[in-house]
Amino acid sequence: MSQNSSNEVGTARVKRGMAEMLKGGVIMDVVNVEQAKIAEDAGAVAVMALERVPADIRAQGGVSRMSDPDMIEAIQAAVSIPVMAKVRIGHFAEAQVIESLKVDYIDESEVLTPADYEHHIDKWKFTIPFVCGATNLGEALRRINEGAAMIRSKGEAGTGDVSNATTHMRKIGSEIRRLTSMREDELYVAAKELQAPYALVKEVAATGKLPVVLFTAGGIATPADAAMMMQLGADGVFVGSGIFKSGDPAKRAAAVVKATTYYTDPKIVADASRGLGEAMVGINVADIPVPHRLAERGW
Amino acid sequence: MKVGVLALQGDFREHLLSLENCGVTGLAVKRHDEISQVDALIIPGGESTTISKLAKTFGLFELIRDRISSGMPVYGSCAGMILLSREIIDPASGQDSFGGLDIVVRRNAFGKQVDSFESDLDFKGIEGGPVRAVFIRAPWVESHGPEVEILASVQVSNLSHPVAVRQGNVFATSFHPEISGDFRVHKYFIDQICSKAQK
Numbered sequence: 001m002s003q004n005s006s007n008e009v010g011t012a013r014v015k016r017g018m019a020e021m022l023k024g025g026v027i028m029d030v031v032n033v034e035q036a037k038i039a040e041d042a043g044a045v046a047v048m049a050l051e052r053v054p055a056d057i058r059a060q061g062g063v064s065r066m067s068d069p070d071m072i073e074a075i076q077a078a079v080s081i082p083v084m085a086k087v088r089i090g091h092f093a094e095a096q097v098i099e100s101l102k103v104d105y106i107d108e109s110e111v112l113t114p115a116d117y118e119h120h121i122d123k124w125k126f127t128i129p130f131v132c133g134a135t136n137l138g139e140a141l142r143r144i145n146e147g148a149a150m151i152r153s154k155g156e157a158g159t160g161d162v163s164n165a166t167t168h169m170r171k172i173g174s175e176i177r178r179l180t181s182m183r184e185d186e187l188y189v190a191a192k193e194l195q196a197p198y199a200l201v202k203e204v205a206a207t208g209k210l211p212v213v214l215f216t217a218g219g220i221a222t223p224a225d226a227a228m229m230m231q232l233g234a235d236g237v238f239v240g241s242g243i244f245k246s247g248d249p250a251k252r253a254a255a256v257v258k259a260t261t262y263y264t265d266p267k268i269v270a271d272a273s274r275g276l277g278e279a280m281v282g283i284n285v286a287d288i289p290v291p292h293r294l295a296e297r298g299w
Numbered sequence: 300m301k302v303g304v305l306a307l308q309g310d311f312r313e314h315l316l317s318l319e320n321c322g323v324t325g326l327a328v329k330r331h332d333e334i335s336q337v338d339a340l341i342i343p344g345g346e347s348t349t350i351s352k353l354a355k356t357f358g359l360f361e362l363i364r365d366r367i368s369s370g371m372p373v374y375g376s377c378a379g380m381i382l383l384s385r386e387i388i389d390p391a392s393g394q395d396s397f398g399g400l401d402i403v404v405r406r407n408a409f410g411k412q413v414d415s416f417e418s419d420l421d422f423k424g425i426e427g428g429p430v431r432a433v434f435i436r437a438p439w440v441e442s443h444g445p446e447v448e449i450l451a452s453v454q455v456s457n458l459s460h461p462v463a464v465r466q467g468n469v470f471a472t473s474f475h476p477e478i479s480g481d482f483r484v485h486k487y488f489i490d491q492i493c494s495k496a497q498k
Contacts, residue, residue, distance in 0.1 A: 007416040014415045017435050017478045021344045021377070024308040040391055043353060045308065045346040080391045080406060081346055082436065104412035104436070127413045254356075261307055261329065261353055 010127035015149035018105065018129055019213035022046060022082070022150075022236055026226070026257050027215070029053050029240040032071070033078040035249070042253035046082040046104070048238070049075040054111045054158030054294070055241035055280065063113045066094040069101055076103070084131070089298055090116025092125075099128040105150070106130045110297035111157045111240075120298070123147030133217065135168045135295055137175035141196035141204070144212055151210060153234070154295040155218015158241050160282030162219040162228070164295055169216055169232040179205040218295065221246070221279050223259030223272040230263035247277030300493055303328035303337030305363075307353040309345020309378060313477035317485045334362055339372040339493045342379030344435070344475050347406070348391040350378060360395070367399040372468040372496045374488045380464075380471035381406060381438050388441060399469040401444030408439040408460070408473075417479065422463060423450045424487060431481045432462070432474035439473055440464055468496050 008014075025045025030036040031053060039047045051067045052060065066087050076083045082104035087094035089108055094115070098106050108121055110133050123130040124147035133154035134140035140151045153172065155165030175194070182190060182205060191201040203211055216229040217238035226237045237260050239253075246252045255272040262268035290296065304314045306327035318325035318341075325341070328334050340363070342350070354360040367373050367383070375383045384396045384404040409415070415436055419429035430451070439453070440461035451463035451472070462473035463484075470492055476484035 007418045009414065009416045011417055013433055013478060014417055014435060017433055017475060018412055018415065020310040020313060020478060021346065021435055023310055023312075023345070024306070025346060025349055037392075040348060041352075041393065043349045043356075045349050080389065081348060082412065099413065102411040102413055129412065257349070257353070258356065262357075 012149065015129035016212050018082075019131070019150035022215075023213060024261060025236045026253075026260050027084065027236070027238045028243055028253060029238075030075065030244070033074050035244055036075045036079045038250050039243075039253055040079045040081050042250060043257040044081060044253065045236070046084055047075065047079060048084045048086065048107060048240075049103075050086055053241040053244060055160075055245050056158075057111060058158040058283075065112060066091070066097065069097065072098075072101055072103060076101070086112055087121070088112040089114040090119050090121060092121045095121055095126060095128075099126055103128065108132050108148075110154060110294050114297050120146050123149075131215070133295075133298060134172065136171045137204070138194035138196045139298070140172060140210060140214075141194065141200045144200060144210070145197050148212065150213050150215065152215040152217040152238055154298070155216065155220070156285045156288070157218045157294050158283075159219050159285055159288070160221040160242060160245075160280040161285045162221070162225045164285050165216050165218045165220060165229060166232065168218075168295075169229060169234060172210075172214065173233045176204055176208060176210070180208045219285070220256075221282065222276075223255045223269050226256050226259045227263040227269045230260060236260065242280055245280035247279075252276050300339065300497055301326060301337045302339045302341065302489070302493065303334060304341045304343060305329070305334075305350070308349045309343040310475070310477060311343040314341050314343050314376075314485075317477045317482050318489075320482045321486045321489050323489055331359060331362060334359060334366070338497070340366070341488075342373065342375040342382050344377040344379065344477070347378035347381040348394045350382060351394050351396070355395070360397070364397045367397055367469065370468055370496070372488070372492045373399060373470070374492070375471040376475050376477060377435065377437055377473060380404060380473055383469055383471050400464060400466050400471060401447055402464060403441045403443070404438045405441045406438050407436050408441075409434060409437055409455070412436055418453070420451045420453070420462070420474075422484070424491060425483045427483065430476065430483060431479040432472075432476070433478045434462075434474045437462070437473040465492075468492055
């Protein structure tokens with residue numbers, strides 16, 4: 001498509017702006033065309049196309065990688081909402097492949113097995129925008145410094161246990177609030193302690209928010225989980241295994257969408273919570289040995 | 300004058316900030332009584348399928364459609380343009396529009412996110428140089444009726460596609476002035492449409 005030469009693609013504004021459009025919405029993990037259509041019908045703002053939801057990755061073990069391009073393209077053809085796909089931490093060649101498929105957003109995700117235990121992907125080099133996970137403010141700012149255009153809490157994916165997402169959202173929020181209360185000459189040490197670039201720390205201290213959209217992810221399974229995360233300051237919600245590992249996915253998907261929009265209205269969240277059938281079974285994060293916790297991946 | 304910003308989903312906060320920059324205090328609205336009480340409405344960028352479905356589920360769809368057809372000033376950006384169209388090409392199942400503009404829109408007309416772009420646009424009725432326009436998985440106007448005024452267009456493969464249109468009190472852009480920080484588009488809506496409708 002030939003456009004005016006003055007048109008600029010892949011600018012920070014275009015990448016971050018895409019995430020702004022997802023705000024107040026729910027992004028759902030889907031493993032096939034049928035699930036993608038259910039998600040779109042339920043009002044999802046985007047779908048994450050992957051071969052196995054985190055609960056199955058956890059159960060089956062082994063090395064988990066980027067999905068088959070055929071599977072991703074089938075989902076792109078089936079829905080009109082944005083399609084996201086995951087790549088392994090640091091695996092820039094998987095990211096090149098996903099970009100060539102014209103996927104709308106890449107999740108450089110700890111849910112897959114990391115490909116590089118030192119470096120994340122240099123995301124500035126890509127036209128496609130990236131979302132990355134974070135457990136605290138320093139980690140979020142390091143990812144933004146590498147070019148992430150959207151951040152999500154890591155939570156503990158595939159568990160249905162929301163406690164880690166809560167911890168991460170509270171941590172990021174409290175660290176931002178702490179920065180806003182500091183004297184300007186204290187921000188240098190704050191940057192050192194957060195292990196984050198001073199310029200980003202200064203920006204957050206001045207604005208009181210991340211320079212990119214902040215979603216929540218990891219263990220969200222019910223409408224009330226979504227409402228709590230929104231009240232803790234999330235701009236929107238990722239639901240992974242929570243929907244399609246439950247008894248009535250279509251109904252639960254629509255219910256989480258409703259609760260995410262009307263998160264301050266307990267009556268609507270209550271109505272959305274009625275008769276949803278069985279929730280995903282779930283695993284307590286505390287029962288997972290530390291080496292098997294996905295949130296520990298990435299640094 | 301009370302200007303509401305539909306807050307079901309999308310970048311409604313950026314529209315509220317844009318209004319503030321024009322000296323207008325906007326209201327985030329998502330309940331029946333809130334929408335009934337505003338004098339003008341902005342439909343933000345977001346996912347048009349999600350906004351349309353939520354509006355139906357919560358019984359807001361007819362209210363918004365009726366208020367638009369009875370002359371309430373309304374501005375839609377991107378998803379908002381889709382929702383103000385008469386007809387959507389290739390809609391998602393169950394996706395309907397409020398109407399108000401006699402236009403047919405094509406969703407994701409410029410392509411996928413990797414094709415999203417920003418550009419300078421000449422905008423009829425806005426002075427002080429071109430408007431900085433951010434297009435994100437944006438729609439364009441495929442065809443339109445005689446009463447629709449074209450305010451800005453984009454050239455693609457030597458074809459001109461309208462990206463800013465107005466019909467009476469209904470106004471829409473394919474792009475996101477609320478993201479670019481160029482508040483002249485919101486000022487146009489307030490000064491040229493809302494203020495005049497009040498008289």
